[in-house]
Amino acid sequence: MLIGVIADDFTGASDIANTLAKGLPEQGGLRTVQYLGLPAQNAAADVEAGVIALKSRSIAAKAAVDQSLRGLEWLLKQGCEQIVFKYCSTFDSTPAGNIGPVGEALADALGVKGVVACPAFPGAGRTVYQGHLFVRDKLLNESGLENHPLNAMTDADIRRWLSCQTKSSVGHVGIETVRAGAHAIAAALEHAAGEQQTLVVLDAINDDDLISIGRAVADHPLITGGSGIAIGLPANFIVRGLAKGNGSARLGLEGPEAILAGSCSGATREQVEFHRKRYPTLAIEVDAVMDGRTTAEHVVAFLRENDGHAPLAFSSGTPEEVRRIQDRYGREEIAHALDQLFAKTARRLVAAGVRRLVVAGGETSGAVVSALDLGALTIGPEIDPGVPVLVSEGERSVALALKSGNFGSPDFFSKALERLAGR
Known part of the structure; x- marks a missing residue:
């Protein structure tokens, strides 16, 4: 194994696994496998990139650090030359959150400073400029993410956010340096390390910026960021002859289908509205769940009764509705x-x-795949940016699409079912 990834949620894990499997068009990517939780056995010999999916984004920081360090230990035993700590491209965290503590703990364990911190994913509209995170043309804290039910993002300044979470000072490399190329980026990171800055926020506005960053960190033991930070990483190993650049496999399964959506993001709500005009849909009311009127048996019965018609069961609401229910x-x-x-x-x-x-929603995806205990997942073709087909191994294989709340086109749900069938 060449690259090892520690992801703080399950949708984010499949997102970066997709990026590593795809690589750059002219070279391809790496043979990539996603592990649901900390693996109990060694990786297969042909795995070039391994992604450990944890459900650590919204737990206590100490628990997230402990899980991540155990993941690091396993990845190093597999021979990984480079570790990536993957978090959300909208930096889902709080001032007391886990991104800074986990990043620092991994850096301390590897004995490194001047570590890249870049959540940019331009393909999904996430960019970093002057250390501030944008969602398309809006600052993060004006994009709707300030209403996130678990990790409300009320500040777009990633440097300031990380400074609340970390012990050491946080550095910054601006777009002018990034655009000057890999050598300039590498020099800036070396300077930051000399200044004892553990994490360094890098600006990135397009994929070319991320590719330049990837070249600059070819020999860095640790990188942190969103899935976009991995765009240029496979090429570093391919040009050295350590990987062949195979990319993702063509995968798919026929069989009965279901859609579960637990995200309250604007994108998911739009996808639910698009889908419910065309296919059978069940709205799960939180009040009915809390008082026991709606159970798993009720939801399963609806989905199975509508087999073959792309049935959807969802629990979602506007920010106002979410606040009312939470209160x-x-x-x-x-x-x-x-x-x-x-x-x-x-x-x-x-x-x-x-x-x-x-499955739509990071927390929902984590709950689902943890319950299913599917083991390793092989990465298939991309459905929409950041969302690949995933197929479990074993006698009763399952084809999955794990969608982050804000990802995907309006027709994502029906399109995903087609891709999962290999169509």
Whole structure:
């Protein structure tokens, strides 16, 4: 294994796995496998990039650090030359969040300073300029992410956000240096290391910027960022003759299908509205979940009754609706109840023969795949930017699409089911 990734949620893990498998068009990517949680066994000999998917984004910082360090230990045992700590391209965190502590802990374990921190993913509209994170033409804290039910992003200045979370000072490399090329970036990072800056925020506005950053860190043991930071990394190993550049495989499974959506993002709400005009849809009311009127059995019954018609079950709402419900029941209580509902639903669906499963929302995806205990996932073709086909190994394989809340086109759900069938 050449590149090892520690991802703080399951959709983000599939996002960066897709990036590594795809690579650059002229060279291709790496043979990539996604592991659901910390693997119990060694990786197969032909795996070139391994992505460990943790559900650590919204847990206590110490627990996230402990899990990430265990992931690092396993990846180093597999022979990884480069580690990537992957977090969301919208930097989902809080001032007391996990991104800074995990980044610092990994850097300390590897004995490095001047570590890249770049959440940019231009393909999905996320860019960094003057250390500030933008979602398309809006600052992060004006993009709707300030209403995130778990990790409200109220400040677009990533340097300031990280400074709340870290012990050492946070550096910055501006776009002028990035545009000056790999040598200039490498020199700036070396200077930051000399200044004892552990994490350094880098500007990146387009994919060419990320490719330049990738070349600059070819020999760096640790990088942190969104999935976009991995765009140029496979090429570093391919040009050295350490990898062949095979890219993602053509994968797919036929069989019964279901869609589960637990995200409240604007993109997911738009996708739900698009889908419900054309296909059978079940709205899951939080009140009914909390008082026991809606259970996994009810959701499974609806989805199975509509097999063959792209059925969707969703729990989503506007920011105002989410705040009202949270005030009534409590944020953590709602999150736990919905996670349990979707986890039990997914287990029953797969046991009943469902072979194609689309899941929207990072927390929901984490709950679902943790419940299914599928082991390693092979990375297939891309459905939409950042969302690949995933196929589990074993006798009863399942084809999955794990979508971050803000990703995907309006027709994502029906399109994903087609891609999961290899069409």
